[in-house]
Amino acid sequence: MAGMTKAQLEARLLELEAENTRLQEAIEENTRLRATLAPVDAAPAPAPAAAQPRPARGxxxxxxxxxxxxxxxxxxGTVAAYASRMATDTDVFVNTLAPLADDPDVQAFVVDETTAAIDQALDTDALVADLLASVIDEDSTPRLANASEVLGPLLADQARVAIRSALTQVVGADAFATVWREALTLAHGQLVGVLSADADGAIAVDEAGVVQLQLQPIIEQLRPALVEAGFTLADSIPDVDVNVTLAEVPKVAQARLGYSIxxxxxxxxxxxxxxxxxxxxxxxxxxxxxxxxxxxxxxxxxxxxxxxxxxxxxxxxxxxxxxxxxxxxxxxxxxxxxxxxxxxxxxxxxxxxxxxxxxxxxxxxxxxxxxxxxxxxxxxxxxxxxxxxxxxxxxxxxxxxxxxxxxxxxxxxxxxxxxxxxxxxxxxxxxxxxxxxxxxxxxxxxxxxxxxxxxxDAVVAAPEPAPAPEEPSPTI
Known part of the structure; x- marks a missing residue:
């Protein structure tokens, strides 16, 4: 090699370039042949996947x-968790039902039921009749005594209207939300008693499965508010033991067992x-x-x-x-x-x-x-x-x-x-x-x-480019 002239080196370089070109063409031809035969060779490929179907399918x-x-x-799980939280967490129970104090339909229901309960407890018709009898003398005012039979029902109706008006005013006030929340807090302990077969409290379930809401705790909370609203007759409202039937649940014992589970x-x-x-x-x-x-x-x-x-x-x-x-x-x-x-x-x-x-x-x-x-x-x-x-x-x-x-x-x-x-x-x-x-x-x-x-990483992983052939030294 050392004794070769520049012309010989150039000729050898041309031969190497030609050989390199031939090899590149051979590689490309081989690649084309493999691409052509790939579908035939790939046909049996699914065999390895079929070799282990049982573990994968299992x-x-x-x-x-x-x-x-x-x-x-x-x-x-959702129902069980929610029922458990409602029964055991007072904050959850109260926060769930407390917004109902601002609902107009619930307020109207409370007013209707409480008015009926107070009217029944006071016996408004008899109360007005006794009042008229005590102030009207049949001997001195016979005409007024005869009119009392018509005047009594009118005054009783006016008393009922006054009760409803006072209750509507109290229930619609902001203070009722506080009363409602306090009643719910007290009733939560009663709810736990219901689910544990204790029938005493604001909410009760008898053995026939009748679910009832007792109005007495709510009326006890509303009595002072009625007096403050100007309905002084509220002081004479006796204790009210009235229940409102909310639902009938058959087989309450089984329901309680299911709740326990x-x-x-x-x-x-x-x-x-x-x-x-x-x-x-x-x-x-x-x-x-x-x-x-x-x-x-x-x-x-x-x-x-x-x-x-x-x-x-x-x-x-x-x-x-x-x-x-x-x-x-x-x-x-x-x-x-x-x-x-x-x-x-x-x-x-x-x-x-x-x-x-x-x-x-x-x-x-x-x-x-x-x-x-x-x-x-x-x-x-x-x-x-x-x-x-x-x-x-x-x-x-x-x-x-x-x-x-x-x-x-x-x-x-x-x-x-x-x-x-x-x-x-x-x-x-x-x-x-x-x-x-x-x-x-x-x-x-x-x-x-x-x-x-x-x-x-790309720079490190990238292959280094092949060095260009050096130009022969002119001194050779």
């Missing part, structure tokens, strides 16, 4: 069973349902598909039960129409079902989120596009944090190596939301979903690689 079946069980247990498991069932659904998704070999199934079931359960709750209100109102006005029943039913209704909305929202998540994690081209777009924004967020020095340098690597930390993080956020957003409302559900989504996005941004790190 895990898929187990995952679906767990998800279905979780979706069925979830509504029962629900009360015992009320704090456990919701978590069992959540654990079953999560386990089903984790066990299933295709988690995106399992997430879609779980979301669909939760969505269906939420929609169906929401329709049942909405329809049952009219049925309950019609059933109690003979004892309680339909409008008042609807107001009470709406207050009692507000929180369960919000939980059903949470089912619907959670189901929709699970379906979207499963589709986004699937193998379709739109899913891949969505993931790529999301990854772009996550990378930009990580880069922005790094630019401001808001992300510790070691945190991203730790979270990338320990990806399972995402689930404890979301569980902690969920528990905090569960404890702080009660009683549940539709607005609270939406806020909770948004906060959970932001928590997941924050984790993704913290674990992502910034643009600078990605660029550095």
């Amino acid at each position: 895990r898929a079946f187990l995952g679906i069973v767990l998800i279905v069980l979780g979706a069925l247990v979830a509504p029962l 629900l009360h015992t498991v009320g704090t456990v069932l919701p978590w069992i349902a959540l654990a079953l659904i999560a386990a089903g998704i984790l066990v299933h070999p295709r988690r995106p598909r399992a997430s879609i199934v779980a979301g669909a079931l939760l969505l269906i359960v939420g929609v169906v039960l929401a329709l049942v709750v909405a329809t049952a209100g009219d049925i309950v109102a019609a059933g109690l129409a003979t004892e309680v006005p339909t409008a008042a029943t609807a107001a009470i039913y709406g207050a009692l079902t507000a929180e369960p209704g919000a939980v059903l909305i949470a089912y619907i929202v959670a189901g929709a989120v699970a379906i979207v998540t499963g589709l986004a994690l699937g193998g379709s081209r739109p899913a891949a596009t969505a993931r790529g777009l999301g990854g772009t924004y996550v990378t930009r967020g990580a880069t922005a944090l790094d630019a401001h020095g808001w992300r510790p340098s070691a945190l991203g690597g730790l979270l990338r190596r320990q990806g399972w930390l995402l689930w404890p993080w979301l569980a902690i956020v969920f528990l905090l939301l569960f404890a702080t957003l009660r009683p549940f409302t539709p607005t609270g559900v939406v806020v909770g979903v948004v906060i959970l989504g932001l928590a997941g996005a924050a984790f993704a941004v913290l674990r992502a690689e910034g643009d600078d790190a990605a660029a550095d």
Whole structure:
């Protein structure tokens, strides 16, 4: 080589370039042949997948069973937990029913029932008759005595109007809300007695299953307010022992036993349902598909039960129409079902989120596009944090190596939301979903690689370009 002239070197270089061109053409031809024969070679490819169908099918079946069980247990857990809280937590009970004090239909119902109870206790007709008899002398004023038979009923009606007017004024005042709240607080202990078979108190259930509301505690609270409103006759109102029938529950003993069971498991069932659904998704070999199934079931359960709750209100109102006005029943039913209704909305929202998540994690081209777009924004967020020095340098690597930390993080956020957003409302559900989504996005941004790190990795991983052939030295 050292003795070759410049012309020989140039000739050798041309030969090498020609050989290189021939080899490149051979490689391209080989690639075309492989692409042509790929369908034939790929035909037997499904054989390895068929080699292990039993474990995959078994895990898929187990995952679906767990998800279905979780979706069925979830509504029962919701009812049990709500009943338990209503029975044992005075704040929940009072805060649920306290707004009814401002409802016009409930106020009208209280006025009607209390007026009737006071009228019966006073025996207004007899009271007016005795009053007229004491002031009218039949011998000295015979004409006035004869007119008392007509005057008595008129005065009695005027007394009833005065009672109703005073009650309407008191019930419509702001002070009634305080009286109502205090009565509910006292009645809560009575409610616990009802469910534990103690029939004494403001609410009672006899052995025939008749649910009654006793008006005496409310009248005792209203008596001073009536006197202050100018109805001095309220001082002479005797003790009133009048009950208003709210409902008839057959087999009350069995109902109490059922409540006891629900009360015992009320704090456990919701978590069992959540654990079953999560386990089903984790066990299933295709988690995106399992997430879609779980979301669909939760969505269906939420929609169906929401329709049942909405329809049952009219049925309950019609059933109690003979004892309680339909409008008042609807107001009470709406207050009692507000929180369960919000939980059903949470089912619907959670189901929709699970379906979207499963589709986004699937193998379709739109899913891949969505993931790529999301990854772009996550990378930009990580880069922005790094630019401001808001992300510790070691945190991203730790979270990338320990990806399972995402689930404890979301569980902690969920528990905090569960404890702080009660009683549940539709607005609270939406806020909770948004906060959970932001928590997941924050984790993704913290674990992502910034643009600078990605660029550095790309530079390190990129193959070095082949060096250009050196120009022969003119000294050779």
